[in-house]
Amino acid sequence: MQTSPPWSRLISFSLITAVLLLIVPLIALSFFNHPSPTDDYCFANTSMRYGFWESQQIYYDGWSGRFFHNFIVHGSPLVLHWLTGYKVYPVVLLILLLLACYAFASQWLYGFNARSKLTVAAGLFLGFVGTLASLAEFLYWYAGMACYSLSAVFLLFLLAVLLAHQRRGFGVQPGYLLLESGLLLGIIGSSETSMVMGMSVLGLVAFGGLVIHRRLSVAILVLLVVGGVGCYFLIKAPGNAIRMGMNPNSANIPLTLLSSLTYSVGYLARQLFLTPLLPLSVLYWPIAVKLAQKRPLPTYLKLHPVWGLLHGAATVLVLISLHFYAVGVPPAHRLVNIINLVFWLSWGYNLTLLAVVFKTRWQLERWLLARPMLVSGVLAWAILAVGFGPVVRLAYGDWLSGRAARYDAAMKQRYQQMAETQASAVTVVPLDAYPVSMVMEDVKTNPEHLWNRCWADYYGKKTVTLKAIPGQPTP
Template sequence: MTTSSPSARSVTIVLLLIAFAVSLPLIVLSFYNHPSPTDDYCFANTSMRYGFWESQQIYYDGWSGRFFHNFLVHGSPLTFGWYDGYKIYPVVLLGLLALSFYAFASQWLYRSFTFSTKLALACGLFVGFVTTLVSLSEYLYWYAGMACYSLSSVLLLFLLSVLIAHQRRGFGWQPGYLLLESLLIICIIGSSETSMVMAMSVLGMIALGDLVLRRRLSIPTLILLAVGVLSCYYLISAPGNAVRMGSNPNSRDIPLTLLSSLKFAVGYIARQIFLTPLLPLSLLYFPIASQLTANRPLPTYLRIHPLLALLHGLLTVLALISLHFYAVGIAPAYRLVNLINLVFWLSWGYNLTIWVAILQDRIQPVTWQRFSRLIVVVSLGWIVLATGFGPVLPMAYGDWLSGRAARYNQAMQERYNQMTQSTDDTALVTPLPVYPASMFMEDVKEDPKHLWNRCWADYYHKKTIVLKEEPISSTH
């Protein structure tokens, strides 16, 4: 099978249809989305009380050094009372994610491949990533999570796209590329510690390539490393980080971190390989990788020794897993695993391409082409089954088609009306009739003194919000 054969065009069409089937319920659910009591109201209250810029300083000094995240959350739609903004930004985020995958695919394959092949690669990555999200609500529908984690995954893909384009032009002194790369690095690192590891891992690979293949670090590499290091310093040295880390007695336990991370990594990698569409998508990518590496000389980033590339990928994934164990003492939260998934998939594809390049002379295209139609049919069927029975699609379609999302939306609108029309200092709210798992984070708590209750009460100029203890008529 070649990348321009009828089979290849069929792969593109099927992957595009799957991507559409994945996107449709996510877009529909966006129109039922609402701000979450989890952090969204707290950030908005701070910004409205102290102002946009002072609020960021308060959080930097008192809780978190995530300067780009702080910039985004203190300008959230809630600060303007714009509830419809929470129905729009998930669609925008999903569109940016799809665009970033295509930007990456188009630069990775560049001129040697047709638009159809680039689109197929982008759709495959999009489908594989979105349908294996372990927490759809935290990635797509939670504004604070979007600002901290989700957007950085999009920016990482754009950064890789720009770096590949820059590399193709010799990775020299091109101010436009360097400025764009620097801005992306600053935003990614300023999003979270997890994003910081992702960005520095990319810069580390660039530096490793320079040292191994050129025996020196180029000026652009040094500039980007300096930008990354300064951004890391501004993130890590924030006074608020010491406050946040000091609030958890299980943080900084290095033996626990190492042992727990290794144990988690073994199960995590096994699940990614056998319980996701990774393997069938890899089979479909194989002829693309073969054609990509057939043209010599290979670009610098594909001439790294395969063991070094494999070690780099494994250490990056292990470092991302260990962050939560080190900071909190427990396994990574689902919102972190979402980003680990992206890094794992990108590293898998990178290493697969390098191995194909090494084994290029031993690969027998005739043998592969003899079974190409069978491989395509089996792979596509495997992908349909893996995505259809994965964690995302049944939940998203279920919340939409069952009406749970619509009932949740109606119940939230009734709460808003109650909060704005009532003149009482204490607001009594009933439990929501449904909790659509695909988009719902947390509700206010039965304890009126809980932070979520206090932030919501402050936003509506109430003294207290009390959740009535009433049975829930239906659940997710």
């Protein structure tokens, strides 16, 4: 993003302002958030019935080896009957994500001024959050936050720490290794998708060390061992075999390969033409050129762009293929959120590698900076792409229309009904407002549905049923 005044200041001001405008409705919506029937009550019931620590073992043996995720969800605010916690954690998550973006940008642009770092952090935050495939699953669903959102935050912090560690020679420094190991285990223990994401980063660091220095440092060997142990406990969990065995389309390799490649073509097209990726890339190029001129050049910028491109493409393809392999269908939106972050980070890295190779042949940054109207147009393109993207319109719409407030009032009325009704069988009316930015799904008309049973158990009822309204679709 432009570094010569006055246009660099305009870009910085515009992107930071856009971030603030994006955050406003996200924070406002958090005040109307509630626990989701999807998983939240089930995890809470398990923890309340069997205890926090035994619940970890139950899920590890019976359903999922996601040890960090299991740790977080079984300590949810529902366990403490603290419903206000569901209005607090989205704000905390947003703050952590902002800090993580800045931490990464600060280390990536080490030696640059604070404005450049803030600008890159703002561009990354806008590109990622402004194009989330599912806002509700990333920010307002507690179980999804524990499984995917936190791992995205941890990845950015891990990259920041690795960059700082590399500048100090990547030696055996206990402080760095402990922090890197903790972040890595948190990423791996969140989900299989996060595991691939975290190990891909380590793989790139190790590969760079072998190509450039013909050796692996002791520090990266330690981290590879830590990562390997985390992967072992995730993959070998007895619950994983049970979960995979319940789906007849799992482990179909031909289907996985063909479907993943087909999906990847559409995914790349959407990223290029339906997101602010291209205009933000143009704005980032002058900074990439300045990075390429650093002396001495950092090890991670000495790789040939072909290796960076192969690594990024392989990582994204593997991440896409995981859901096809597991259940035979395209990645769920909550997975696409994470894939997007990896794609954007890899894209920026490869742009920088290209700048290292072509900085003396391509004078794009000088050509751009000599045409302020063009720079302004590219900046407007980036901001409009975010503004007309799915997140801004959805968040502002649910907030300003009053849907979020009506949903909040309806949920509070349900809680009051559950507390005051003496009967063991309770029927609740459908929500009169359904803010898609926050809500994934409701309880069902079938009282035997898992979400209904978990809701009923939490409130000490035998059954909970959603009242069927004639003429309305049945959940």
